[in-house]
Amino acid sequence: MVTRVALVTGATGGVGRTLVPLLRAHGWKVRATGRTPRGDDGDILPIDLTQPLPPALCDGIDTVFHLAARSSPWGPRAAFAAINHDATRRLATAARDAGCRRFVHVSTPSIYVTTTDRIAITEYDAPAARFTNAYAATKWQAEAAVRDVGIPATILRPHAIVGPHDTVLLPRLLRAIERGRVPLPSGGRALVELTDVRDVAAALVAAADAPPTIANLSGGAALTVRAVVDRIAARLSRPVRIVALPRPVAMAAAAALEGAAQLTGREPLLTRYTVAALGWSRTFDLSHARDALGWAPAITPEEAIDHALDARCAR
Known part of the structure; x- marks a missing residue:
């Protein structure tokens, strides 16, 4: 039996740290890359994908799992474009030219974030008419780049990933909870579907x-967003007070903070994207994922939160 070889980019990130051992457990050999390998990542190739790729990076690869991205609600557009779009196009082209069988690209449902409730979103639903940050915009452009390159590709859009090594969602919620007061648009009544990194x-x-x-x-x-905050606070035995912000007030405050951040260069405490993401409901119809991938989520949001927090506390 021939051992298949996978290339995993972003292997030191939150999803990569779960995907790499899972692939190996399924019998894959893994070639993994990360821009900033940690001390326990001796088998990670230290590659900056915003720079020219090593010529043989995709040689002998069956499937590329492209996880590397800049994931943040704030930052200069050029920095997002360099990794999210330009590097994706470069890597997909290299994979195609090397004869890779499949290119699996991790995108984002942030493309759906608007200031309206969106329930049971399907893959046929339109993205936002205007993206609320550079992350969503450049990830949408990256999807088009992957399609344009012409390699057989699957694009997955996992929503609100929760896991032990998350650097996006959970750390920001934890910082707010540690302050004891969590301002939430509409008091956190919006619905959110967390996704466990193992799923x-x-x-x-x-x-x-x-x-x-x-x-x-x-x-x-x-x-509800409030239920997520309450679950985290209870798990950590932290008293927390939810401060309900009217959505127009939250949007105005975020706009002002973003303006100040343009001068300081530091991420604002609140962005218009965050207000939209936490202030309006988004849920998903998973019928296509079930039919096309033979996949369904197996882990509840409560279990996902508990697993992520327990792993962080154990470190």
Whole structure:
């Protein structure tokens, strides 16, 4: 039996740290890259994908799992474009030229974030008419780049990933909870579907052998944003007070903070993207992911939160 070889970019990130061992458990050999390998990542190739790629990076690779991205609600557009779009096009082209069988690209449902509630979103639903930050805009452009290159590709859009090594969602919620006061648009009444990183990794592995497609992913069970905050606070035994902000007030405050951040260069405490993401509901119809990938989420949002917090406390 021939051992298949996978290339995993962003292997030191939150999803990569779960995907790499899962692939190996499924019998894959893994070639993993990360821009800033840590001390325990001796088998990670230290590659900056915003620079020219090593000529043989994709040689002998069956499937590329492209996870590397700049994921943040704030930052200079050029920095997002360099990794999210330009590097993606460069890598997809290299994979095509090397004869890779499949390119699995991790995108984002942030493309759907608007100032309206969106329930049971499907892959046929339109993205936002105007993206609220450079992250969503450049990830949408990256999807087009992957399609344009012409390699057999699957694009997955996992929503609100929660895991032990998350650097995006959980750390920001934890900082707010540690302050004891959490301002939430509309008091946190909006619905959100958290996705456990282990479910995301399982979907990625399934995508390697499923026909090329585009699929939204989520945990499949909605909680209010307030319920998420309350769960984290209770798990940490931290008293917390929710401060309900009218959505127009939150948007105005975020706009002012973003203006100040343009001068300081520091991420503002609140952005218009964050207000939109936490202030309006988004849920997903997972029928296509089930049919196309043979995948369904197996982990509840409560279990996802507990697993992530327990792992962080154990470190």
